Amino acid sequence: MKVTVVKNVLDANDRIAAENRELFDRHKIYVINLMSSPGAGKTSLVERTIVALRDNYRIAVIEGDIQDTYDADRIAKLDIPVVQINTGGGCHIDGNMIREALPAFDLSKIDFLIVENVGNLVCPAEFKIGENVKIMLLSTPEGADKPSKYPLMFQESSALLINKIDLMPYVDFDLEKAKRDSLALHKDLKIFEVSCKTAAGLDEWIAWLTRRIDAFKK
């Protein structure tokens, strides 16, 4: 009974996500759904990605948070169109929240939309929003046991950015185990080792993302 309810919710969400996807396809908008634990560095990655790609693509951002506009304010400083979704207690962004947010944008003027999900390693992985790809961050202070504890997020994501690589000397993070266990869950997962603080490793991420966007828009 419980399972049935959940399945209906997910089915309904999938339908809305598919409608969002049609809209994005019509406007040739490449969409990433960015997920991680709280404080793993999503907004810093968004900032770095905007600065690297803003000369090549017209970028927009949707920020998802339970409340407040702290992250959206950071993005707005970069003079990029940004909409804040406040879930009001909700633990993830769903397809309908995205649908409700889209009228705030002029979709004909966007090439690349970044959706920063609520900080949560569990629930966001279950809800499609119409994205092209899901991207996840794992930060080194969180520990290398995360793939085995939160497998769905790793299975659903196309790329994993292992962030805060600059903290490696100060934390007990088994990088090889993290990579090995992630790939065991998802053999095609693309893994980047980065620091959004020092910019280490971000060139590779930007190159990968550029190839994806260009292939989509062709």
Added chain:
Amino acid sequence: MKVTVVKNVLDANDRIAAENRELFDRHKIYVINLMSSPGAGKTSLVERTIVALRDNYRIAVIEGDIQDTYDADRIAKLDIPVVQINTGGGCHIDGNMIREALPAFDLSKIDFLIVENVGNLVCPAEFKIGENVKIMLLSTPEGADKPSKYPLMFQESSALLINKIDLMPYVDFDLEKAKRDSLALHKDLKIFEVSCKTAAGLDEWIAWLTRRIDAFKK
């Protein structure tokens, strides 16, 4: 409609949590519900707390994870009764999961039960399990913006342990802002600055906890 469903779920959970609480009262078991983001250091805190208090109290642990027994294995090494709850995708522990786990223990031989919740800064705060107090960890790499982004967890918790204080020189964590914003949400929140790695600050936590347990058992 949606709100009604959620409310019914929470009401049903509250009833089961109250029954758990009656059972704990009958056996004079002090229960803490430990919550944080993934990788903030919950299991390390449980280990430190066990080592500090095992000579004074009969301790048991319930570990909540989506899957695997990684954390329970760590606790079992300390020769403490431990039960692993695998939520199978679920993002929090609820009252019924605790009820189902309890028959695995001899409740007449427990003074202090530590429940380590699923790593998640959102959903666990909504579900009572029959605990005496909720305790939360926030680790310095997560950033000082967490109180304003995840207010319910701070409002529900009796104590906040700011962990990984040893990483302060390497991360941009505004400790005063974190404390100020936490207290603005919950003026009676007891805040400890600790490192489960170096043991810094843990004496104060142990003293506070001891007073709470002793007052309850008297």
